[in-house]
Amino acid sequence: MKLTPKNYKNYAKLLDAYSQFSPSPLSIKKFIDFGLNACETKSYIFLRKELPVRLANIMKEIALLPENLLRMPSVHAVHEWYMTSFKEILEFEKMDEVSPRNLRHFCDSIVKIRNRHSDVVETMAQGVIELKESHDVDQQTEHSIQYFLDRFYMSRISIRMLINQHTLLFGGQLERAPGPTQSKYIGCIDPHCNLVSVIKDAYENARFLCDQYYLDSPELVIEQHEINELKPESDIRIVYVPSHLYHMLFELFKNSMRAVMEYHGQEQQYPPIHLTISKGNEDVCLKLSDRGGGIPRSLHDQLFKYMYSTAPQPSKSDAHTVPLAGYGYGLPISRLYARYFHGDLVIMSCEGYGTDAVIYMKALSNEANELLPIFNKTTSKFYRAGYPIGDWTNQATTLNTRQISIQCRKHQLPQSVQAL
Ligand SMILES: Nc1ncnc2c1ncn2[C@@H]1O[C@H](COP(=O)(O)OP(=O)(O)OP(=O)(O)O)[C@@H](O)[C@H]1O
Numbered sequence: 001m002k003l004t005p006k007n008y009k010n011y012a013k014l015l016d017a018y019s020q021f022s023p024s025p026l027s028i029k030k031f032i033d034f035g036l037n038a039c040e041t042k043s044y045i046f047l048r049k050e051l052p053v054r055l056a057n058i059m060k061e062i063a064l065l066p067e068n069l070l071r072m073p074s075v076h077a078v079h080e081w082y083m084t085s086f087k088e089i090l091e092f093e094k095m096d097e098v099s100p101r102n103l104r105h106f107c108d109s110i111v112k113i114r115n116r117h118s119d120v121v122e123t124m125a126q127g128v129i130e131l132k133e134s135h136d137v138d139q140q141t142e143h144s145i146q147y148f149l150d151r152f153y154m155s156r157i158s159i160r161m162l163i164n165q166h167t168l169l170f171g172g173q174l175e176r177a178p179g180p181t182q183s184k185y186i187g188c189i190d191p192h193c194n195l196v197s198v199i200k201d202a203y204e205n206a207r208f209l210c211d212q213y214y215l216d217s218p219e220l221v222i223e224q225h226e227i228n229e230l231k232p233e234s235d236i237r238i239v240y241v242p243s244h245l246y247h248m249l250f251e252l253f254k255n256s257m258r259a260v261m262e263y264h265g266q267e268q269q270y271p272p273i274h275l276t277i278s279k280g281n282e283d284v285c286l287k288l289s290d291r292g293g294g295i296p297r298s299l300h301d302q303l304f305k306y307m308y309s310t311a312p313q314p315s316k317s318d319a320h321t322v323p324l325a326g327y328g329y330g331l332p333i334s335r336l337y338a339r340y341f342h343g344d345l346v347i348m349s350c351e352g353y354g355t356d357a358v359i360y361m362k363a364l365s366n367e368a369n370e371l372l373p374i375f376n377k378t379t380s381k382f383y384r385a386g387y388p389i390g391d392w393t394n395q396a397t398t399l400n401t402r403q404i405s406i407q408c409r410k411h412q413l414p415q416s417v418q419a420l
């Protein structure tokens with residue numbers, strides 16, 4: 001459905017109207033409770049309003065992006081996909097009748113939308129590269145892009161979560177749910193997610209890549225701690241989306257393995273990676289500690305920037321193989337997954353020794369609420385405000401502004417990013 005100038009005005013009005021609503025964040029508990037008494041009509045009625053609200057909130061931000069970026073062909077394409085999907089969902093708002101035919105049609109439509117948007121991350125990244133290749137990008141623009149991408153990709157994670165829950169529960173796709181015992185899942189949530197098993201899965205897959213590159217890999221040592229030691233579980237479990245946790249761990253393992261192998265390159269023995277699991281009353285933490293030589297403090301601010309990487313650019317001739325590193329999307333996207341349900345991902349590093357990465361997750365599923373971007377006046381101001389002037393001596397060289405050359409790459413993002 002191509003938007004013509006004639007219906008564009010109408011579309012802009014609808015966008016304004018829907019962006020006035022704030023998205024309704026759901027907790028993991030709400031997702032579970034809903035899934036247990038799954039009622040397709042209820043889900044349909046909720047989604048036909050919530051999906052356009054979430055889309056409109058982020059689309060208003062796309063419109064605030066720097067003009068130059070909006071003109072890049074890839075960004076334009078992404079914008080069009082969003083407009084088309086927004087219009088498609090709105091068709092259901094107009095329908096009064098909830099018939100089995102409509103429900104089926106809705107399910108098919110959101111699957112179509114999910115497919116249409118499957119390349120959004122890489123296409124948007126390509127748009128940023130196009131901008132950097134054709135223009136000088138100042139600090140303010142760089143800052144806006146980083147701010148936008150965090151919110152844009154977070155919005156996308158949330159929209160996919162809603163679509164996945166609906167299609168897995170009602171679209172007859174249960175057989176495609178991940179995991180060995182599919183029936184225990186509620187949509188894509190595992191109410192008894194075994195942390196050790198997800199950790200081992202992520203470790204083995206990262207190790208496979210590491211072995212391919214370095215012909216060896218560090219071992220893994222897992223430790224578990226619980227606040228209530230009187231009643232220790234054999235393996236700590238949590239209510240979570242295993243695919244999100246897997247994504248974060250896989251990225252962290254790849255980073256640690258690369259660091260260890262590079263730092264101890266000449267040695268026959270590599271120090272193992274330690275993974276400590278701890279379960280408290282509030283948080284479940286996974287601390288991944290490596291002895292890969294650490295990261296200089298001056299680079300800490302760069303770690304979560306999109307496209308910041310110290311790895312060599314993956315070769316195009318190896319497009320069919322998954323590289324161990326090189327796109328600079330691993331950490332920022334993993335942190336979004338952690339923050340999505342009000343957790344976090346932090347890095348603490350000691351240069352000359354190694355790095356700790358901690359994933360925090362909410363221990364209670366009713367506290368694990370979705371964290372969603374909302375469009376409002378503060379958001380608009382952010383894009384218009386100038387880059388803050390330093391108010392400490394020597395700030396330009398010590399905080400935030402140290403410029404790392406972000407290479408402009410015409411690259412293919414890894415499958416893990418594409419699957420987001
Ligand atoms: N455990 C670690 N030890 C040392 N350096 C690290 C570690 N984790 C991350 N880094 C540094 O942070 C950079 C960014 O990491 P990030 O995972 O975001 O991107 P990448 O690994 O370069 O590429 P990819 O997108 O493929 O993950 C890395 O290139 C590396 O320089």
Ligand SMILES: [Mg+2]
Pocket residue numbers: 251254255324325326330331
């Ligand atoms: Mg990485």
